[in-house]
Amino acid sequence: MHHISRRGMLAGAAAVALGRRAIAQGAPIKIGLMLPFSGTFAALGENIAAAFELCLAERGDRLGGRAVTLVRLDDESDPAKAPQNVNRLLERDKVDVLIGTVHSGVVMALVQAARERDVPLIIPNAGNVAATRELCAPSIFRSSFSNWQPAYGMGKALAAKGVKKACWVTWDYAAGKESGEGFRDGLRSGGGELIQVLTLPFPETNFQPILAQLPGLGVEAVGSFFAGGGAVQFVKDYAAAGLREKLPLCGSGFLTEGVLKPQGAAADGIQTALHYGDGLDNAKNTAFRAAFKQKTGRDADVYAVQGYDAGQMIAIGLDATKGDATAVKPLATAIQAAKIDSPRGTFTLSPSHNPVQTIYLREAKGGENRVIGVAADALADPGTGCKMNLP
């Protein structure tokens, strides 16, 4: 007992004496991966983590000259437990960098910690706009998308095809609402109008009451945001209600992302917009997909790409500070200035730290979300309300 505590004290004293130099030379940098490894989003969490590890492995598991230790923590997609889980990583495991997460409620606790304690955070999925709008901070970056972006692309593409009136169907929650606003803005940019938003409580899948209303609205197209089981069911029910031929269904890319197999023929011909898609022809993508397949035995998807790019972004930042994660300002400046060579195509970051990226128009066919064009080029989230005060 006595012995241990003395050793602890000695180690502490040494760290104080050596200061920053010790960081640069010896001790590994600790990265906390707070992701869902159980529950509904487990598959997403696994793909993000695997691609992140892949990115590190390509760099010899060293960032900014320091070895890397990964600490995985299952957030269970439970927002109620999120503050406690973040504390675990920061206080118990003493991580230097946070990577997470999928669930947009859980990510709020991460954003909170990053803001309060200036810990670098890279969000590899959760798209709630607030994280890179009013809650933006120098230490917070996103490698994925804001909910607004893909839907904006879809709206724009729809308006470009001459659609004047459309409606938006979604769950009554933040992601649905925010993507609806993107869709509206996209439509408007091309002279179209969003005339109605139809919602049902999350995560209900009783779509019948909404489907029965659609024919009477007088719209030319229906846009929607659903994900996971809801997306499967909505697409199938939409087809079963005989609406597919009369009212083209389109949406934010998650409507058909990773769910084409269960959707089957009902999804054929649905156009969606997302920052990634099947058949993207660039060298980086080809190499990435091969490496990911080799590592995991699974095909890469948009979540893997986001996890991979989170790794690239933090690598750029830590390289610039020689592995010092506490130097938030130079770290942020480096990431902000970088061009990230992503499998989705090169992207940069907006002043509010959200990717400025191409949104592709895709069409579901034969189990693939094939890229058929560009819905919006170099699209940045407006970043409304972001007041970035560099420390």
Add this chain to the structure above:
Amino acid sequence: MRCATLRGNLLLAVAALVVACMPFYASPYHMQLASIAMIAAMFALSLQLLVGGAGMVSLAQAAFFGLGAYTVYLLGRTLGRPPSILVSLPASAAVAGIAAALIGPFALRTRGFFFLMTTLAFGQMLFFVFHDTPIGGGADGVFIQRPDLGFALTRASRTPVFLLTDLAVLAAMYAALWWLMHTLFGSVLLGIRANEDRMRAMGHNVTRVKLAAFVIAGALAGIAGHMAALNDAFVNPELLGWHRSAEALLIVLLGGIGALHGPILGAFAYTLIGEFGRSITERQRLVEGLVILAAVLLLRRGLAGLRFAR
């Protein structure tokens, strides 16, 4: 409700002292863990008043907890600046208590199973209000401005200060309930738990006493929620979900139904078991499920039944 004897209370005081001295010897992580356990203890204490006091098993308690937490957010949003804790703490208690006073008259028209189902449904209704409407900032939850404690906090002092604040509130809540259970109200409550019909025949307005207990318990849960909001600076609709009520019931059972100090023991035990479980497996629900099964099957009188109760 069995209240701890003098010796038991002394032991609790010693335990409080051990917690109060944590800033001198424990890591911030362990202090936070202790804070989490103490907030869980407050929440479970509020439920103990219902379960151990009047035998009312409510599944709406988390809704009052969440209301207390959300009150801090709504207060900060309305004021445009962090409210003083002297305002926010009573406000959280009042809002949660008023909600309990509105739901109580409906829920208390039922007994037993129906009471359970009704509280479950009303609790979920409140959950949906915060989950599906913009009132509370939406389904993802919102940051809140922490209540102002009256002095400035640094990043380093935050954890120990919150620890001591939580400890003070928990101690005050325990003392208040100890006093309450020693009043006539307390013994009438116990009488209702033992034999509701006879209490009626004895001239007691059982419904009103139960309503008073329901409101007090709601207000106390609101205070627990307020402390959670202070600690996390973040609120989320999930705080109101009925799973959280069930967890609090587990803490009550773990600590011992009808022992006033039980929830405190139960909350610390539950937090420790959770930490231990996390260190051995990622299957958290398996651990929690098995702990509950074991508690229900084996620990009939809870931890308090093992130690220092009359």
Add this chain to the structure above:
Amino acid sequence: MTAALQAVGLSRRFGGLLAVSDVSLELSVGELHAVIGPNGAGKSTLVNLLAGEIPPTSGSVRIDGQDVTGWSAWRIARCGIGRSFQRTNLMPDMTVLENARLAVPARHLWRRLRPNHPSMANARSALARVGLADLTDRIAATLSHGQLRQLEIGVALALQPKVLLLDEPLAGMGPEESEAFAGLLRELAQDHAVLLVEHDMDVVFSVAHRMTVMLDGRVLARGAPDEIRASPAVRDAYLGHDV
């Protein structure tokens, strides 16, 4: 003088069954009124109607002239109606004293109870009256059957009622205990209005001032014990029964 308790035309229907049919009754302080009748005659239902446990289908109940029909049980209890139950109905895990104290009318719900609280004295005197003065600190569940029956009445007395509704207080007692109980009943009748439902005919005829005989929910006969004993109608009705 108004009666302490007055029932007019009380009826209660359960589904298709008329459990109590058009029963009227008057009770004054100083009087012990016994209700007898075979099982299922509606005696317990009558007690429950008078105590407000269940509302009557028709008819009315007055306490000291005040109409209390349809009032809930606790309000009726507060008007001065104490009752004991056919099956012992107490708080088994509490002490004898605690059981009685809970029944003592008290305000100041929020005041801390101290051992010398006035309600304690009232509870003790009620217990002394039923002969439990020495057992006040025993847990109720540990009492003998006879002691529990005493406590049933003790709890009802602690309410400081004007009217006592006693539903088979002697159930399950031996002859000696019954004897002692008869004395207690006589004593209680001096300063209360007592309604006694009882099967032990020896005791009933020895303590009652007036009697009502019920059959199938209605009043078959009413009068002084001697008149009841002599009534041919009652004899007919009880043929085959244990009188």
Add this chain to the structure above:
Amino acid sequence: MQLAGLFAQVLNGLQYGLLLFLISSGLTLIFGVMRVINLAHGSLFMIGAYLAYALAGITGSLWLALPAAVAGGALFGAALEYTLFRRFREREHLDQVLLTFALILLFEEARSALVDNQFHSVAIPAMLDFSVRVTADFAYSAYRIAVLGICLGVAALMFIGVERTRVGSAIRAAAENAEMVDLLGIDARRLHTLVFAVGTALAMLAGALAAPLQSVYPGMGDGFLIISFVVVVIGGLGSIAGAFWAALLIGLIDTLGQAYVPQAAGTAIYVLMAAVLLFRPAGLFAKG
């Protein structure tokens, strides 16, 4: 158009309500007869759906999955009653709540370990995989109509079972007064096993029927659990008829609410429940 739209919505409401009836009738029976509160009832629904998913995957047809869900549910329910619930009948509500809460967690964990955490869709049987045009521009899936029919059939069987048979009269008696069962000369323990088996089978059948309608995914039973509680509160404890009418009422209110007054839809059923509690605390269809 308005009238046609309303017709489609009413159809939706009925179909949703009937599915609710299958779930809540089991719940109300178990409450009524055994006085046991089962929070894991929603999980049984989920298990039924996953069973249908698994069997439909193996056999390629949902038609085998339906009787399998019923049979499997009956067996599973009987086993649960025999091993666990029997012991908890006399326990306090708190213990029952926690036991069934533990079951929810364990069932979820088992599902996660045995299947996975993905959502899976279940194919509609080929012979019903077409749509029936109900209005000029809205079609209704034939499978939904079949579900409507099956649920009505089950409801009719339940009515006959409860109203016309000796076991049924024991069930009705038990719902009103548990001690009456002994008087009827029926072994209460066997009755309990039977009731729990039937309740579980109904929940699992509902899950199997719903699988093609809403896919299978983790936690799919949670929403149904709460709504079923509301149905039982409104319908009255242990009353099959009450559960039937209350389920239809809630199905219609929820569906029409979502269609015509979406702002109020989320809370409408709770307002209804509060009103019922205020005016008829024993339930809308309770006797007396």
